[in-house]
Amino acid sequence: MDSDNSFLPFHVPDIGDDEIRSVVETLRSGWLTTGAKVKKFEEDFAAYTGTTHAVAVNSGTAALHLALEAIGIKEGDEVIIPTMTFTATAEVVLYFKAKPVLVDCEPDTLNINADEIEEKINAGTKAIIPVHLAGQPCEMQRIMEIAQKYNLKVIEDAAHALPAHYQEKMIGTIGDITCFSFYATKTITTGEGGMATTGNSEWAERMRMMSLHGINHDAWKRYTKEGSWYYEVLCPGFKYNLTDIAAAIGVEQLKKCDRFWEARRRIAAVYDEAFTDLPEIRTPVCRSGRQHAWHLYVIQLNLERLRIDRSGFIEALKEKNIGTSVHFIPLHLHPYYRNTFGYQPEDFPNASAAFERIISLPIYPKMTDADAGCVVDAVRSIVLQYRR
DSSP states (O other), X not given: OOSTTOOBOSOOOOOOHHHHHHHHHHHHHTOOSSSHHHHHHHHHHHHHHTOSEEEEESOHHHHHHHHHHHTTXXXXXXXXXXXXXXXXXXXXXXXXXXXXXXEOBOTTTOSBOGGGTGGGOOTTEEEEOOBOGGXXXXXXXXXXXXXXXXXXXXXXEOTTOTTOEETTEETTSSSSEEEEEOBTTSSSOOBSOEEEEESOHHHHHHHHHHTBTTBOTTGGGGGSTTOOSOOOBOSOOOBOBOOHHHHHHHHHHHHTHXXXXXXXXXXXXXXXXXXXXXXXXXXXXXXXXXXXXXXXXXXXXXXXXXXSOHHHHHHHHHHTTBOOBOSOOOGGGSHHHHHHHOOOGGGSHHHHHHHTTEEEEOOOTTOOHHHHHHHHHHHHHHHHHHBO
C-alpha cells in the first residue's frame, strides 16, 4: 500500500509490458478470435503441465461443461461433487438435467472428504468432480481408486490449482479430464478463460469441436488462405472458444507462472509464521506430498476465543484497509440447492461449521513485503482487540 490511507484489494492481476505487447501484436495482426495464438497457448500449456492435449475455452465453467459432455453425462445421471465449492461445479451438472450429489469437506483442508464419497455412489453415478480448493490437491489416490472400483470418470476442477502437484504428479495429468480457470483473480489470467487437459485424444477432439458450435475440426481456418469456406456441423455445440486476444495474455502469463507461484508461496510463509502464536487463528493445513498452488490463503477463526464473528472480523479488516473474500458459501446453504434438493445445514456439518469461520486473505504476486506486513498487523490487531 502506498500510504496509511490506501486500501489493499483482495486481488490485483499482475499484467506487465509483455502481456500488453502481445495483445497489441494480436490487434495489429487483424486476427482477433480463435487462431494461431490460441493454438500456441494450448501447446505451451500442454507442455507446461505435461499433458497430451489442452483445449482452450472461454471460461473454467465452459471447460467443466465440455468435459462432462465429452464423457457422456446424460439426463438422470448423478455426479458427485463437494458442497464446499463455487456454484459452477454444480451448475454444469444441471445443464444436462443430471443431479449433483454433494459431499462434505474435510474440516482442515476444506477439500472433499474422500472417505464419504463411496456412500454416495449408486447405479446412477457416472463421475466425480473433486475441487482442489484454494490450490491444495485433493486426496487423488483415494479418489482415483474409488473411481476405478465403480467405473466412474474423474473430472478435476482445478480452477485454483495451477501450478499444483500431488505426489510429484502435476495437476492436469491425474484425472480423466482436468479443468482450469484463467478468470481475473486466478493464478494466471486471460481476463476470462479456461483450459481442459486430458490424455484421451477422442475426448480432446470432442471438446474442441463442441466448443465451437459442433463444427468439424479447424473450422476457424476457413477464413485463412489454407482454409475453405465449407464446414460441417457434426453436433449441436456451444460458443465456448477462446479469442486470440485473450490467448495473447495467457501465453505471456504462463511464462511467469512459476515466478507468480514463488511470490504467493512466500506470502503464505509470512502469514504462517506471523499467526503461529495466535490460537484464535487456524492457518491452512497443507498435507504432505502435495505442492499447494496458493491461489487462496484461507484462515479459519476460532470463534470460541473471540468476541467477534466472521462478518465482524471482515468489517474490521475493511476498516483497516484490507480487502478480503470468503471461499465459499457451501452449495447446500444457497437457496436454489436448499430448496431444490432439501438440504439442511446439519447434512454437511464440516462445511457448515467452516463457513462461519473462513476468511480469504490477500495473496498475489503484486503484493509487497510491506503489503503482507499490513495484513499481518491488521489481523493481529483485531485478534488482540477482540480475544476473550
